[in-house]
Amino acid sequence: MAKQILIVYFTWSGNTRKIANLIHKEIGGTTFEIQPKVPYPSSYNEVVAQAKKEIQTEYKPPLKTKIDHIESYDIIFVGSPNWWSTIAPPIATFLSEYDLSGKTIAPFCTHGGGGKGQMISDIIKLCPKSTILEEFVIYGSGAGDAQANVSQWLHKIGITQLKR
Numbered sequence: 001m002a003k004q005i006l007i008v009y010f011t012w013s014g015n016t017r018k019i020a021n022l023i024h025k026e027i028g029g030t031t032f033e034i035q036p037k038v039p040y041p042s043s044y045n046e047v048v049a050q051a052k053k054e055i056q057t058e059y060k061p062p063l064k065t066k067i068d069h070i071e072s073y074d075i076i077f078v079g080s081p082n083w084w085s086t087i088a089p090p091i092a093t094f095l096s097e098y099d100l101s102g103k104t105i106a107p108f109c110t111h112g113g114g115g116k117g118q119m120i121s122d123i124i125k126l127c128p129k130s131t132i133l134e135e136f137v138i139y140g141s142g143a144g145d146a147q148a149n150v151s152q153w154l155h156k157i158g159i160t161q162l163k164r
């Protein structure tokens with residue numbers, strides 16, 4: 001039976017959504033944009049300050065909506081922008097709230113020059129019982145033109161299931 005694929009991501013300015021859409025274009029599956037119950041401010045300075053506080057205190061913001069039947073998915077793509085060298089807090093909430101043990105996680109991230117930072121080790125910490133595949137990392141503003149890179153990565157990690 002075909003593996004069930006879920007593509008979960010958080011985005012503040014749209015870059016990570018672009019990668020999620022490119023993954024979906026290649027392999028299909030279900031996409032889900034994680035949103036916190038209380039939206040982040042739209043001002044850059046304000047969101048940077050709020051994110052710093054949340055990350056320092058390991059705050060996990062409540063999420064707006066629940067994902068139904070997470071147990072039915074085998075492979076979960078998890079996308080986040082690099083926020084203060086780690087995953088955005090709503091992604092930390094997602095990884096903590098759902099039981100992802102035994103599942104395969106394919107992380108992807110966009111950044112503003114700092115690369116993946118500690119994002120992958122932080123994902124591993126929150127999902128000790130999942131198999132974490134090699135990550136996809138890209139500079140944020142290049143996200144829209146990344147189809148070839150995304151395709152190459154999907155082949156490398158062996159997920160090439162076609163949309164049906």
Ligand SMILES: Cc1cc2nc3c(=O)[nH]c(=O)nc-3n(C[C@H](O)[C@H](O)[C@H](O)COP(=O)(O)O)c2cc1C
Nearest residue numbers: 011012013014015016081084085110112113114140
């Ligand atoms: C609150 C905040 C913190 C950020 N911290 C970092 C950082 O530590 N390192 C980095 O390379 N980029 C950082 N960035 C830049 C984002 O990672 C980058 O612009 C990313 O592509 C944004 O993704 P999005 O459009 O999906 O929100 C930060 C951006 C924001 C808004």
